[in-house]
Amino acid sequence: MPSKIASPTEKSYSALTPEDVAQWMKYGYVIIRNAFSRQQAEDRMEKLWIRLGYDPNDANTWVLERVNMPSHSRVSFSTFAPKAWQAICELSGGYDRLDESRLPTFGDDFICNFGKEEYVGQTINPHTFDNWHVDGDFFKHFLDSPEQGMLVIPLYSDIAPGGGGTVICPDGMRVIAKHLAEHPEGVSPRMVPVGEKPTHKGLDWFIEKIQDFPKDSFHEMTGNIGDVVLMHPLMLHSASKNILRIPRIITNPRITMKEPFRFAREKPDDYSLIELKTLSLLGVDSLDYKITGQRELLNPTRTKIHARMKEQENLRISGRLGAVNLDKVYDINRLEDEVE
Numbered sequence: 001m002p003s004k005i006a007s008p009t010e011k012s013y014s015a016l017t018p019e020d021v022a023q024w025m026k027y028g029y030v031i032i033r034n035a036f037s038r039q040q041a042e043d044r045m046e047k048l049w050i051r052l053g054y055d056p057n058d059a060n061t062w063v064l065e066r067v068n069m070p071s072h073s074r075v076s077f078s079t080f081a082p083k084a085w086q087a088i089c090e091l092s093g094g095y096d097r098l099d100e101s102r103l104p105t106f107g108d109d110f111i112c113n114f115g116k117e118e119y120v121g122q123t124i125n126p127h128t129f130d131n132w133h134v135d136g137d138f139f140k141h142f143l144d145s146p147e148q149g150m151l152v153i154p155l156y157s158d159i160a161p162g163g164g165g166t167v168i169c170p171d172g173m174r175v176i177a178k179h180l181a182e183h184p185e186g187v188s189p190r191m192v193p194v195g196e197k198p199t200h201k202g203l204d205w206f207i208e209k210i211q212d213f214p215k216d217s218f219h220e221m222t223g224n225i226g227d228v229v230l231m232h233p234l235m236l237h238s239a240s241k242n243i244l245r246i247p248r249i250i251t252n253p254r255i256t257m258k259e260p261f262r263f264a265r266e267k268p269d270d271y272s273l274i275e276l277k278t279l280s281l282l283g284v285d286s287l288d289y290k291i292t293g294q295r296e297l298l299n300p301t302r303t304k305i306h307a308r309m310k311e312q313e314n315l316r317i318s319g320r321l322g323a324v325n326l327d328k329v330y331d332i333n334r335l336e337d338e339v340e
Helices: 018-027 038-044 048-052 082-092 172-181 204-210 273-282 302-317
Strands: 029-032 066-068 074-076 105-107 111-113 150-154 167-169 228-231 236-238 248-250
Touching: 018 029, 018 273, 029 082, 048 302, 082 150, 082 228, 082 273, 172 204, 172 236, 172 273, 204 236
Parallel strands: none
Antiparallel strands: 029 228, 066 111, 074 105, 111 248, 150 228, 167 236
């Protein structure tokens, strides 16, 4: 039988402080400050506005509230942001638990939040957001899924309160963990159990769940260029309203585990901090979890949309396409809710 878990704060780490570990176990996220430089960010974003076809000095040209851009180039995570990389390894239980064939990279697939003029002066209310979800539109979900080992958000712009930073609901992870534990047959990215017909449209399942939490359950991810937010893979989160109309720019590198997470390890010290947080969400010291369905990769519609967007961006980079034409803009935020 697995032994009772010792306190995770008793272990020592090189990148994570005891305060980081305590915050992770309480809220399921930590922020690694100054993980990369402003110059690194500027270099990666050199062609951002050309690709968008927007004028950075004219908000009237920002035709979409949010744009999820495709990637043209990638650089090694471990060399671009080594401090954040070390923290990822420590949260994951060590480098050897990461999938070496899919090591994370920093791409230029920027996620931009420009807001709308009508939002200026409004009060942010997370209960009204229409983007609540858990990441992973490309695989069937289980409690131990290795495909999305962590949610990572590098900040490429300074983000002040009200500036469109990602909003999270740490308490919502309990709902997600319980739902997954109750459905070892697997669920869709929209949390529909295998074999059942959807009873909700789009992201409505998540949006419905979020209504049960009070306002103090929400955390707005603010910070400066070079900060990297590391979150538990079951973190319930949403894009927020940018009421400042200062462009908010982030990316979302994917962390893939070599093997599924394990929740019944013989040696307590072998649990990763991600696994420990999952167990705490379920209120148990161990869980003999076994899937009954087949793991499966899915083909999200956003793949096709990104391909079309990339064609347009390449035309702008080469000078063969000018400023944005609203009729030919693909709103990735609407279409990524669909999975083929």
